Amino acid sequence: MAAELHVALVAADREVWSGEATLVVARTTSGDIGVMPGHQPLLGVLESGPVTIRTSEGGTVVAAVHGGFISFADNKLSLLAEIAELSDEIDVQRAEQELARAKAEDDSEAQRRADVRLRAATAGR
Amino acid sequence: MGAQLRVYKRRIRSVTATKKITKAMEMIAASRVVKAQRKVAASTPYAQELTRAVTAVGTGSNTKHPLTTEAENPTRAAVLLLTSDRGLAGAFNSNAIKAAEQLTERLEREGKQVDTYIVGRRGVAHYNFRERKIAETFTGFTDEPSYADAKKVAAPLIEAITDETADGGVDELHIVYTEFVSMMTQTAVDSRLLPLRLEEVTQAGTSAADAAGAVKGEILPLYDFEPSAEDVLDALLPRYVESRIYNALLQSAASKHAATRRAMKSATDNAGELINTLSRLANAARQAEITQEISEIVGGASALADANAGSDN
Numbered sequence: 001m002a003a004e005l006h007v008a009l010v011a012a013d014r015e016v017w018s019g020e021a022t023l024v025v026a027r028t029t030s031g032d033i034g035v036m037p038g039h040q041p042l043l044g045v046l047e048s049g050p051v052t053i054r055t056s057e058g059g060t061v062v063a064a065v066h067g068g069f070i071s072f073a074d075n076k077l078s079l080l081a082e083i084a085e086l087s088d089e090i091d092v093q094r095a096e097q098e099l100a101r102a103k104a105e106d107d108s109e110a111q112r113r114a115d116v117r118l119r120a121a122t123a124g125r
Numbered sequence: 126m127g128a129q130l131r132v133y134k135r136r137i138r139s140v141t142a143t144k145k146i147t148k149a150m151e152m153i154a155a156s157r158v159v160k161a162q163r164k165v166a167a168s169t170p171y172a173q174e175l176t177r178a179v180t181a182v183g184t185g186s187n188t189k190h191p192l193t194t195e196a197e198n199p200t201r202a203a204v205l206l207l208t209s210d211r212g213l214a215g216a217f218n219s220n221a222i223k224a225a226e227q228l229t230e231r232l233e234r235e236g237k238q239v240d241t242y243i244v245g246r247r248g249v250a251h252y253n254f255r256e257r258k259i260a261e262t263f264t265g266f267t268d269e270p271s272y273a274d275a276k277k278v279a280a281p282l283i284e285a286i287t288d289e290t291a292d293g294g295v296d297e298l299h300i301v302y303t304e305f306v307s308m309m310t311q312t313a314v315d316s317r318l319l320p321l322r323l324e325e326v327t328q329a330g331t332s333a334a335d336a337a338g339a340v341k342g343e344i345l346p347l348y349d350f351e352p353s354a355e356d357v358l359d360a361l362l363p364r365y366v367e368s369r370i371y372n373a374l375l376q377s378a379a380s381k382h383a384a385t386r387r388a389m390k391s392a393t394d395n396a397g398e399l400i401n402t403l404s405r406l407a408n409a410a411r412q413a414e415i416t417q418e419i420s421e422i423v424g425g426a427s428a429l430a431d432a433n434a435g436s437d438n
Contacts, residue, residue, distance in 0.1 A: 044351030
């Protein structure tokens with residue numbers, strides 16, 4: 001069994017990240033799921049949350065993903081998201097402002113988005 | 126300067142000014158086509174993966190979902206027509222409108238009532254002028270559509286298709302857009318988005334969504350669904366519709382820019398030809414004027430000479 005899997009993280013309008021990985025952890029609607037090479041074919045609905053990708057070089061890539069799907073077959077994993085950002089693309093200051101604004105306006109959707117962004121940004125450091 | 130010559134000069138000046146404008150528009154459109162094409166390409170991986178996933182659920186589960194099963198007796202259909210906000214694009218808009226009208230006619234012959242949804246001011250104006258009913262219109266983003274725009278367009282359509290037909294919902298969803306084949310060829314096409322035709326999804330790459338480039342003739346593995354096949358399908362289909370609409374919007378935008386480029390190129394060429402013809406006419410007029418002046422001078426001189434010769438005697 002191959003010791004790594006090919007990951008493609010794609011947003012609606014671009015490919016965000018792709019490469020080889022040994023473990024991918026994502027949050028589906030029924031809980032966190034970890035996928036390693038050789039996993040059974042899987043198709044799941046993602047919650048908005050951070051996705052952690054352990055690359056084969058030993059590094060870690062964290063991305064904030066807002067809604068989407070995870071699909072795995074033939075050692076190829078695709079993460080489809082309407083919006084996806086890598087942790088180093090996230091502007092922490094802006095996300096914090098956004099969080100404060102969302103809290104003030106009581107916009108739970110925006111608040112969650114900002115929260116996921118912040119968590120992904122801190123996890124990626 | 127003679128009156129005739131002045132008229133020609135004035136027309137040459139005005140045609141030259143027009144030519145400058147069309148030339149500029151041609152170049153702007155040419156640069157936008159490239160940009161739009163790049164956007165189509167960038168949206169491809171998502172569309173591809175999504176199509177794959179939809180195919181997997183559709184074939185890999187025995188779930189009966191309202192969006193994948195055909196209504197026994199479809200009575201209402203929605204047609205989404207993609208046009209542009211601005212004209213000056215040759216036959217681009219009229220071709221798309223014509224395709225939509227043919228589709229509407231066909232559906233009506235099959236006994237279905239058609240709701241028309243229109244993107245782009247040109248299409249809206251066409252329908253309003255003929256006082257036809259439009260279910261909903263969307264304008265203002267056809268030059269550079271974003272995914273958020275596609276979502277906005279998709280929302281009422283998804284709602285209509287999930288509603289019961291008796292409550293004003295629809296059984297089928299068709300889309301008419303201009304497919305970007307190449308820089309020189311763009312064709313208006315119609316395709317049925319929902320209910321899904323699974324065999325069509327698998328080869329969607331051939332016609333409807335070349336950019337979506339579906340996986341062809343590949344045997345799909347048996348998937349595990351998380352949380353369940355129904356839930357996955359429920360979440361998947363709206364995204365699928367959105368992504369197909371997004372792709373169609375992008376292709377339509379690229380086609381529009383290509384059509385504008387072509388229309389403006391022929392306008393520029395025509396202006397050049399017109400300037401040539403007018404210059405020749407102006408030259409002939411100038412020459413005629415000179416000839417006339419010379420013959421007037423010669424005539425006057427010989428008249429004088431004749432008069433002098435007469436007085437001498």
